[in-house]
Amino acid sequence: MDRPFQKIAVIGQGYVGLPLALLFVNKGHTVYGVDVDPKKIEGLRQGVSYLPDVQDEELRWSLATERYHPTDRYEKVAEADAIIICVPTPLNASHSPDLTILEKAVVEIGKFLQKGQMVILESSTYPGTTREVLQPLLEKESGLTAGIDFHIGYSPERIDPGNKDYKVEQIPKIVSGLTATCVESAQALYSSVFDKVVRVSSPDVAELTKLLENSHRLINISFMNEIAAICDKMNIDVWEVIEAAQTKPFGFTAYYPGPGIGGHCIPVDPLYLQWKAQKFGTESKFIQLSDEINRSIPSYIMNRVKAILAKQSAPEHASILLYGVAYKKDINDVRESPALDLIHLLAEAEFSVSYHDPFIPEIQVNGQRYTSVEIDEDTLRSADCVIIFTDHSVIPLDQIIAHAPLVFDTRNATAGVQDKHHVYRMGAGK
Ligand SMILES: NC(=O)c1ccc[n+]([C@@H]2O[C@H](COP(=O)([O-])OP(=O)(O)OC[C@H]3O[C@@H](n4cnc5c(N)ncnc54)[C@H](O)[C@@H]3O)[C@@H](O)[C@H]2O)c1
Structure with a gap:
């Protein structure tokens, strides 16, 4: 045939x-x-x-x-x-x-x-x-x-x-x-x-291969986010720790913290595996925990930003601008993006929220429409805090650092920036 x-x-x-x-x-x-x-x-x-x-x-x-x-x-x-x-x-x-x-x-x-x-x-x-x-x-x-x-x-x-x-x-x-x-x-x-x-x-082997690949990423990235939170408390720079760990030529694979995992694959596919495992009377505790950790990252970011703003006596309904809402750099996809949860949480906590994303002109968060604002000196100065959510290649980093009163960087995009007291990196303490 x-x-x-x-x-x-x-x-x-x-x-x-x-x-x-x-x-x-x-x-x-x-x-x-x-x-x-x-x-x-x-x-x-x-x-x-x-x-x-x-x-x-x-x-x-x-x-x-x-x-x-x-x-x-x-x-x-x-x-x-x-x-x-x-x-x-x-x-x-x-x-x-x-x-x-x-x-x-x-x-x-x-x-x-x-x-x-x-x-x-x-x-x-x-x-x-x-x-x-x-x-x-x-x-x-x-x-x-x-x-x-x-x-x-x-x-x-x-x-x-x-x-x-x-x-x-x-x-x-x-x-x-x-x-x-x-x-x-x-x-x-x-x-x-x-x-x-x-x-x-068999098709079963091929199907599970894909779920294994994506579960492996979910688990390892969630683990790094847990380590980042520990480093924040200990005032140790998680990014420096990972860089040092990966000088070992064997036995260590680098994964990086971030604002949570989004997209149509990595947060979703492991739950397909979990569901099927449960049909066989078993389950993956790693997937369960990693999913929980992943879903908690937006509230972790909000709480960190809140605490930093409080230290700086920022106004109660401070304005927060997100740079990027795509779930990863250089794409225009917001499916399962933790940016949507973060915006929802910030709005619920009565922050005034806006975003800029060069690839995404508008988004809907819980029935509310947000449109991408222009990013210029005025918008940056008027925000109480800029959260670097997505590190698109075209990010105007110098401009953000020069004009934003406070920067919270979830991607280590500001790693090379020296002695800037208004720049905070997730997982780097201070
Ligand atoms: N996006 C990724 O990075 C990626 C990577 C690997 C695997 N996958 C998997 O590939 C699959 C597709 O993902 P995607 O990201 O391309 O989704 P997508 O939403 O970008 O594209 C799916 C397309 O299917 C169309 N569609 C919906 N119902 C249809 C129907 N009945 N008949 C014909 N077309 C229909 C939609 O209009 C849409 O254009 C998913 O299972 C996803 O998990 C995605």
């Missing part, structure tokens, strides 16, 4: 799906970029990228090849040789996996599924999803049998938005399949675009 992978349907044209679709186009494939958001599709058709990592020129080049077709029509799935699913896998209100978006997408795919096609899930999810959710839904909708009439597999997406050191195709691609032929097929598909493909024995 094998067919050459000339035409690919990539379902979801977001942070993951769009760069992947353009990579396949770049390597000579025809791609249908399917997304349910008509505004997104229209923008892509006009050659206007909404992702900092995807330049308009790259998008326009892809459109000009006439091999990239952004569309909101699932019918195109019927024409593809392979269908790759990159839709969101969020948490619900009780912090459990919410697969409703994925299920809807799979039902649509099932309606158009053809014999001989390959379906690959790339969304991050708990072990078992490919076999327990994807396979039965596809079989029910299509009347076809996985492993016999069509191939099915899982290949975790490992893209790191904003990372300029690794292009998508340079990140080794883990592939798996329901049967030996499914995995062969997945390997053939991805070998045509990725520098290195790593085969694993």
Whole structure:
């Protein structure tokens, strides 16, 4: 039932799906970029990228090849040789996996599924999803049998938005399949675009690999945030300690404190693992604790800033300006950004809050709209405290230090600044 992978349907044209679709186009494939958001599709058709990592020129080049077709029509799935699913896998209100978006997408795919096609899930999810959710839904909708009439597999997406050191195709691609032929097929598909493909024995292994990677980051960064809080009390500079520790050539890997972990992956994926572990009557205490620590960081920052302001006899309803609200540098993503929790807490404590982010013109926090303010001498002088939340590469550090009356830096962006009594770094005490 094998067919050459000339035409690919990539379902979801977001942070993951769009760069992947353009990579396949770049390597000579025809791609249908399917997304349910008509505004997104229209923008892509006009050659206007909404992702900092995807330049308009790259998008326009892809459109000009006439091999990239952004569309909101699932019918195109019927024409593809392979269908790759990159839709969101969020948490619900009780912090459990919410697969409703994925299920809807799979039902649509099932309606158009053809014999001989390959379906690959790339969304991050708990072990078992490919076999327990994807396979039965596809079989029910299509009347076809996985492993016999069509191939099915899982290949975790490992893209790191904003990372300029690794292009998508340079990140080794883990592939798996329901049967030996499914995995062969997945390997053939991805070998045509990725520098290195790593085969694993089952979709469950591939699913857990992704969750392990992200749980490992959540746990280690949360640990560093705990150490940062200890260093604040002890008046020791955590950043200097980490720098010294990493001179050891083996046995130590540096992770850094910060204002909390955000994004659609690292705070979310470990809870998918925790949920599935609980179905087996077990759990990860590390994930539980790290999640708690991570969620507590915005209130830790607020309390530190409050204490510093109180020492300086600042007015009761002091004004606080956040530099950056993106969850990490050089991206325009605020999903799960702890900046939103921090703004909420500060507003609740009756601080007057504003923000500047060069990539994010507006945000909503608990139903309230905030728009990014201009950053200039006047705005900086009129804030009682500037919190450096995101260390975007374009941060005007000298200007902030020169004009803000007080700076609280959560990213060690001001590390090189000497003898400035109004500059505080998280985890550095004083
Ligand atoms: N963002 C990352 O850095 C990253 C990295 C690795 C893995 N992942 C995983 O990849 C998956 C996608 O994440 P993302 O960041 O690209 O999300 P995203 O929100 O940026 O993009 C998802 C896209 O899917 C579209 N969509 C929603 N429902 C759809 C449907 N039924 N049919 C077609 N399109 C639909 C949305 O309109 C959106 O454009 C998630 O499981 C995430 O955990 C994300």
